[in-house]
Amino acid sequence: MTSPSPSDPCAAPGGLLTVDEARARLLDLARPVGGVEQLAIRSALGRVLAEPVISTLDVPPYVNSAMDGYAVRGADLPVEGEVRLRLVGKAMAGAPSDRAVGEGECIRIMTGAMMPEGADTVLMQEAVKVEEETVVVGPGHQPGENVRHKGEDMAIGDCVLEPGRRLLPADIGLLASLGIPEVRVHRRLRVAFFSTGDELVPLGRPLAPGQIYDSNRYTLHAMLTRLGVVLLDMGIIPDDREAVRAAFHDAMTQADVVMTSGGVSVGEADYVKQTLDELGKVDFWRMKMKPGKPLAAGRLGDALFFGLPGNPVSVMATFYQFVQPALLRMAGALPEEPLILKVRAAERLKKSPGRLEYQRGRLRRGADGEWEVVSTGRQGSHVLTSMSRADCFIILPAESGDVAAGETVEVQPFAGLV
Template sequence: MSLETGATTAPRTSLSVEDARHRILNAVSPIDGWERVAIRDALGRVLREDVIAPFNVPAHDNSAMDGYALRAEDLPDGIGERSFRVIGSAFAGRSFSGIVGTGQAVRIMTGGVMPAGADSVVMQEKVRTDGEHILISAGVQHGQNVRRAGEDLSEGSVAIPRGKRIGPADLGLVASLGLAELCVARRLRVAFFSTGDELASIGSPAAPGQVYDSNRYTLHGVLTRLGCDLVDMGVIPDRPEAIEAAFRSAAASSDVILSSGGVSVGDADFIRTLMDRLGEVNFWKIDIKPGRPMAFGRIGNTWMFGLPGNPVAVMVTYYQFVMDALLKIAGVSPLPERPLIPMVCATAIRKSAGRQEYLRGHLLCEDGTWKVRPAAAQGSGILRSMSEANCFIVLRESQGDVAPGDTVDVQLFDGLV
């Protein structure tokens, strides 16, 4: 869509949290573009093609235990013991070259290749030694303590599917396949800025009535953790022409725009109006607390999120709506699930039905039982509550007051990317 179309599709009613998420995730789509990177540089990147196993993993049948490799059919069926002559050893990286025959065994270490003729391993704790012989009782099953070739990955199978965001374990798995590079999606490019004449930049004195801009630093942190290429456009004054210029510049160079502030209905709130004029607005109100005014739409081919100005509302709306959208645009598939965990609430919470609320909470263990309590200050401008909290307490739209001992849903900060 051209920047000049001015089409407006936004309904002017509030959406539920789930409806808003559904609209956003249904609208956005992955970006184009890819590159090949060394595996050391692939952490946090999104795979653009499947990683295919070039050989079986493990490559050979091998022992899962330190013990003795032998033929299970030679073991006694009932009570008593059977003597086996030890004819050699097999270590990881140094195989036994002979063949195990009737009544014979090979000393084998964990990871050692199974000798020809042997089909089972008896762990060393179940063996009695007698010179060059070992004595074993009944009870060993055929194939016991043996890891089969291809048990982890078979040659030609998908080791890691495309769309996965590479983690530390994936780097090790790729290295175990002998692969030096990966094909990954290009990094998502995100432009972000704050709006407001009341905002002062850090490092300079704040004039009377001004506050220091914290939202850009919060957004810098979450976007850096997500692995995006960032365009920090600074603080834009509350003038329509300045905000319009910022929109045009960001839309020309980025995949996504994030703004904070100016999205409500005040005299100096121009974000939604300009989005309407330059592109399209999908919605701008959500039944959520904090964060009710949040605009979502696009300008040209660039997705746009107009976040609230209050610092806590910025973080709540980012985690509940923006983050998964950015992951999808970056090519992550399927999107990670973020479970809600039932937890006993240690204190009373006052709430009116009508909006889904996200309180900053702190998980703690009391008398051996895990509980959650709200942070002391829940105002949407009190960023300290986010710094001290380790979870969100999620109270549904229809939910009312919470009494001590009631169960509430908790969303852990740990695991939020």
């Protein structure tokens, strides 16, 4: 186990790491893994781009109409009064007009159709009157309106997607618009996870006195699935030294990351701690946050190790605040600041000074139309319903006490988490 230095806030009895300090330490531990693969773009959603995407095309590839209407010359637009333009042809998407627009003429044009020679403006069909083969145009139009120019979205040589970007649905469409069928992405992280404890029972088996169902492993499975990692679910490991050692050894030789929940705090299950000391370098941290005060982190061989708290809400809070940013860095993703919003507290929020708290809340519109947040009820770290009913964390600073209704608080929407 790594020995804390005298300057380490965990070195002194009762010393606590702040959330920012703990997050910075974990990001330092998180080394991007090597390896890339080439994927069809339909299989690349959510994957991390390994190389820049440079446009080899102009998009749009030609000047075209942004509206259904009439292609005209800007020079023919009236400043006042009306002008009558002779309709001389039609331009459709995929079927350009072979007729140029001359003085006093116009061409019927559809959205996306190539602009005919001579025309530089499109008038919406609702903005003109059509009388047989004549289009009547009034004042108020500007030359160049309703026209999309060649390369205005992307031009040849533009870097349109940077390495480290997690590909979103719009990115897949962008790649397709450039005619790119495949991209190179970082390989997926391999994450091994398991639960420890004789009190844990798998689903489908009745509970005996003193036993509980292993919910944390299912929560971790769900959160890791949304990150797109390769999952190695190693089940429940009993409170047995040899079983724990074998599980850690198997996990660290197969995975980039090893993760457990419960049983790794100082003073708990000494054989777990001894096994971690034997196989790697792991620190046991106490953090100035609630829920989720204990956290173990370090390395087991080449694998990054996370020992999360045992209470279900603590597992989720520490995963989102610490584990997820570290895993994204290991996957090659560019760092992103968490999405934090300031909203009004719709009710009194209870809090004691001392630790930063991630209370669970739900956003809603107030009677005045402004966003506000309400608590989801009991905030104990064992109350998983407080997470299930929530759509955000309410972030209350360590030094703050109770928050009065109407005060401004910071929230982290779950929608901003992967």
